[in-house]
Amino acid sequence: MTAPLDVDTPIADLSRRLAAAERENDELLKLVVAARQLGESTTTRAALAAIRDIIVTVIGSEDFAIYVVEPDGAIRWVSGMGCFGAVSRHFKLEEGPLGKAVAARSVYVAEEMQAGLDHLDGWPFAAAVPFVLGDRLLGAFAIFRTLPHREPLTMRADGEVLRLVGVQAAAALAIGDLLARDTSPDLVTA
């Protein structure tokens, strides 16, 4: 007697592989969109606008703030959105979850957010992404709350796009700053 043919398992495997491929495709789409938008920014103003747009559209937050890091270590607010993010508030490197994350030059996601275990001096705090270009720390953005209908941020699902935005944003801001300082006719008309 021959063994029964198993036709269901290969189909289930293929379905799982297709679902995984579609999820990866979605993630790649986010990376491509974020990279292209930041790569096309040639002024500081355009870079900040692109960062804001990406946080709303790709990451999914309308409560965030963008900061620059001053030479004295102050983290100074430059732009933001939302009831926490629009408040001009300054922090210091090494202090609090934001200051520590920025000083560590690595993406930080407060995955305990749901349990209310993470906060920034009483404010909700979901993530911090430093803008690092080589050995230069230019700034950061902090997300206070994500949109209510999206899943909470996690390093596993969102780490790659957050890291990419951090690096590309740093490059865009550096280019904007460089072009703003250099007013030579050859560079402007090139």
Next chain:
Amino acid sequence: MARKKILVVDDSPTSLLWQQLILRSEPFDVITATDGDEGVRVAQAEQPDLVLLDVVMPRMNGFDACRAMRSDPGLRDIPIFLVTTRSEMNNVTAGYESGCTEFVTKPIDKVELLAKIHSYLPGGGAA
């Protein structure tokens, strides 16, 4: 069979790019506008098969643009999807009252968007 034409109206360059990349992975022709007023004019000129319409836009928001399209006899029956970051009930109610067909929330999920589009454009845009 002619390819289906989809109009994307959004003032966010990032959102426009994202939707274009999603739609161009399927055989759709994509046209764009960057505010509600331009969206209505382009819709009247191009007669798309479906419209993806952002809600918060300068000059004319998505609700008003949707109402304007619905008042045009040539656009009365085309599917209009409102694309928004807000999923609250009052926003959804306002959207349906303006005449939209469907809601899509940002960040846009590619699989969800294409499934909804295909439910209104059966057969997709395959030539």
